[in-house]
Amino acid sequence: MNLRARQIHYFLVAIFGLFFVIIASNFPAFANTAFEISSLDDFSVAQGYSSQGGRAYYVSPSGDDSDTGNSPSHAWKTTARVNHMSFAPGDQILFQGGSLFEGGLEFDVDDVGTTDSPILISSYREGRATIFSNEYDGLWAHNTSGISIIDIDFISQDKSINHGSGINFFNDLPNNIRLEHVYIERVSVAGFHESGILIGGWNHQSGYRDVTIKSVITHNNGNSGIIVYAEEANTHQNINISYVEAFDNFGIAGERNPTGNGIVLGGVDHGRIEYSLAYNNGRFNNSASGPVGIWTYDSSHITIQHNESYHNQTGGLVDGDGFDLDQNVSFSVLQYNYSHDNEGAGYLLSHGVNNSNHAHNVIRYNVSHNDGLRNSYAGIYLYGKIKDLTIYNNTVISNELIKEDSLALKIVNYGVESLSADGILVCNNHFESERSALIEVAEQQLVYPDSIRFIRNNYYSGNDPPEIRWGNQLYVNLQQWRIATGQEEFEFQSMEQNVDPQLIGTNDNFISGTQLVGEISNRQYLPASSRLIDQGVNLSELFDIDPGRYDFYGTPIPQGNQYDIGAYEWKPDFLRE
Numbered sequence: 087m088n089l090r091a092r093q094i095h096y097f098l099v100a101i102f103g104l105f106f107v108i109i110a111s112n113f114p115a116f117a118n119t120a121f122e123i124s125s126l127d128d129f130s131v132a133q134g135y136s137s138q139g140g141r142a143y144y145v146s147p148s149g150d151d152s153d154t155g156n157s158p159s160h161a162w163k164t165t166a167r168v169n170h171m172s173f174a175p176g177d178q179i180l181f182q183g184g185s186l187f188e189g190g191l192e193f194d195v196d197d198v199g200t201t202d203s204p205i206l207i208s209s210y211r212e213g214r215a216t217i218f219s220n221e222y223d224g225l226w227a228h229n230t231s232g233i234s235i236i237d238i239d240f241i242s243q244d245k246s247i248n249h250g251s252g253i254n255f256f257n258d259l260p261n262n263i264r265l266e267h268v269y270i271e272r273v274s275v276a277g278f279h280e281s282g283i284l285i286g287g288w289n290h291q292s293g294y295r296d297v298t299i300k301s302v303i304t305h306n307n308g309n310s311g312i313i314v315y316a317e318e319a320n321t322h323q324n325i326n327i328s329y330v331e332a333f334d335n336f337g338i339a340g341e342r343n344p345t346g347n348g349i350v351l352g353g354v355d356h357g358r359i360e361y362s363l364a365y366n367n368g369r370f371n372n373s374a375s376g377p378v379g380i381w382t383y384d385s386s387h388i389t390i391q392h393n394e395s396y397h398n399q400t401g402g403l404v405d406g407d408g409f410d411l412d413q414n415v416s417f418s419v420l421q422y423n424y425s426h427d428n429e430g431a432g433y434l435l436s437h438g439v440n441n442s443n444h445a446h447n448v449i450r451y452n453v454s455h456n457d458g459l460r461n462s463y464a465g466i467y468l469y470g471k472i473k474d475l476t477i478y479n480n481t482v483i484s485n486e487l488i489k490e491d492s493l494a495l496k497i498v499n500y501g502v503e504s505l506s507a508d509g510i511l512v513c514n515n516h517f518e519s520e521r522s523a524l525i526e527v528a529e530q531q532l533v534y535p536d537s538i539r540f541i542r543n544n545y546y547s548g549n550d551p552p553e554i555r556w557g558n559q560l561y562v563n564l565q566q567w568r569i570a571t572g573q574e575e576f577e578f579q580s581m582e583q584n585v586d587p588q589l590i591g592t593n594d595n596f597i598s599g600t601q602l603v604g605e606i607s608n609r610q611y612l613p614a615s616s617r618l619i620d621q622g623v624n625l626s627e628l629f630d631i632d633p634g635r636y637d638f639y640g641t642p643i644p645q646g647n648q649y650d651i652g653a654y655e656w657k658p659d660f661l662r663e
Contacts, residue, residue, distance in 0.1 A: 147182065182211055205232060207225070223253070229256075231257075231266055239273060241276050274302070279307075282312060293316050310335055310350055324356050327349060327360075331362070337401065338370060339372050344405065345368075349364055351385055352384050365394075380409050395408035416443060426454065430461065437469070453480070454466065455483050458492070466496075468498070494525065498527075507538060514543065524545050542651070620647055623649070
């Protein structure tokens with residue numbers, strides 16, 4: 087099996103595509119994005135790039151592969167000529183902006199840059215060049231790193247022919263080698279059978295360190311927008327993804343693994359996904375496990391923050407979620423995210439393995455609106471052996487009569503006692519639904535005494551009393567639930583609330599993660615009369631939990647004598663009545 091076939095086998099990707107792609111330049115939605123294209127003159131290099139030493143090579147449709155390539159007037163003509171050259175630290179490979187070049191780029195162990203002097207692939211003159219590879223990867227980098235890819239696009243047009251990804255880095259070196267420095271910025275990737283950007287490691291702990299993917303648009307790919315994966319957990323180190331727009335990555339029917347994801351970190355120790363959008367992904371996936379807008383698995387120390395994930399779907403019976411801390415994820419946090427109108431959960435935590443590797447995670451200051459549109463999901467959904475999890479100061483609302491079972495929070499494991507949750511604290515959250523059912527906790531998740539604790543949450547279902555499904559019992563009265571279970575009780579005091587939050591406005595104008603801590607013209611907020619203000623408990627004093635410094639909008643907390651309930655902290659300049 088050759089290297090390319092082996093890499094594809096490792097990741098279990100499919101061969102057949104299902105739909106046609108329109109290249110990025112034809113999408114009017116890109117016109118007002120924050121992902122600017124730099125204009126480069128003949129001898130300039132990409133904005134934000136710096137290097138020491140190296141040579142510059144130019145590629146132009148009017149060039150000649152027999153020429154030197156060392157200036158625009160002596161440019162090469164094809165990607166094939168680039169692939170026959172070996173490159174050293176600091177070298178620059180510059181394609182004429184506004185032009186299309188057929189055939190993918192290939193780099194291997196003979197093309198290695200460094201962190202201080204990476205090899206640069208970019209454009210020169212006006213606009214960005216486009217690499218068109220209709221059969222294989224747009225850029226294939228095997229067992230090499232020290233590469234920066236800036237201001238250049240990658241497209242394919244027929245996923246029934248294409249077998250690759252737009253940008254594909256793969257390391258299977260022996261001896262657990264972590265290759266350093268992969269930098270991708272201001273790039274658009276579309277139309278590939280697999281993923282827009284694929285960063286992979288196989289051969290135990292061989293992978294990558296210090297990867298940045300920034301200001302990227304990835305859409306209409308078969309498998310996913312962006313995926314980082316590895317053979318073993320916690321392989322890659324320091325992976326940072328920001329200002330990414332991942333959409334219309336619909337998935338591949340008939341695959342074993344979930345396809346149709348937006349952004350995925352797998353096998354990462356210390357990583358971050360922030361200020362990004364994931365939407366309209368996943369509709370064709372029909373595998374036993376489903377797609378998610380933004381998620382991580384087999385990883386630790388992951389921060390997912392200031393993102394929006396919405397209208398993600400599934401073609402099967404599971405998932406289509408907004409966000410997910412999936413199998414074997416620990417010491418990670420979901421915070422300051424906005425999830426809405428997803429077919430699956432807004433925020434999923436799932437661990438079906440009988441070990442303790444899903445532990446010490448946090449879900450805080452997130453908003454979920456109208457998630458769980460299919461398949462009995464909920465705004466926040468926990469499955470399996472989740473340990474030592476804190477869920478606090480989130481706002482979960484299902485304010486449309488979209489289905490019979492509109493739960494805000496659901497905790498299940500489908501009958502496997504050894505996978506029961508333990509050490510779950512649910513505190514200072516606002517749960518709201520136009521239907522009376524709000525919370526469901528399965529009997530199998532109540533094996534351990536005090537394994538799940540609810541303290542000082544607000545439960546609101548309009549004019550109907552909120553319903554709590556606790557094991558085999560249905561409680562239609564919060565007081566009855568508290569007396570029977572000890573929930574919402576602390577030091578012999580009742581802690582539950584059932585009040586109208588009087589929320590004003592919506593988050594409909596929230597269209598970019600970059601706007602999250604700025605001013606949103608119609609953002610949702612608490613009026614001065616809200617009974618959620620100053621009603622939260624002090625997590626630091628009661629449980630030695632750091633509550634953070636800001637609310638969903640970046641408002642310092644607390645503003646008053648106590649913390650507020652939910653994701654929004656009231657302050658006087660929010661007053662708009």
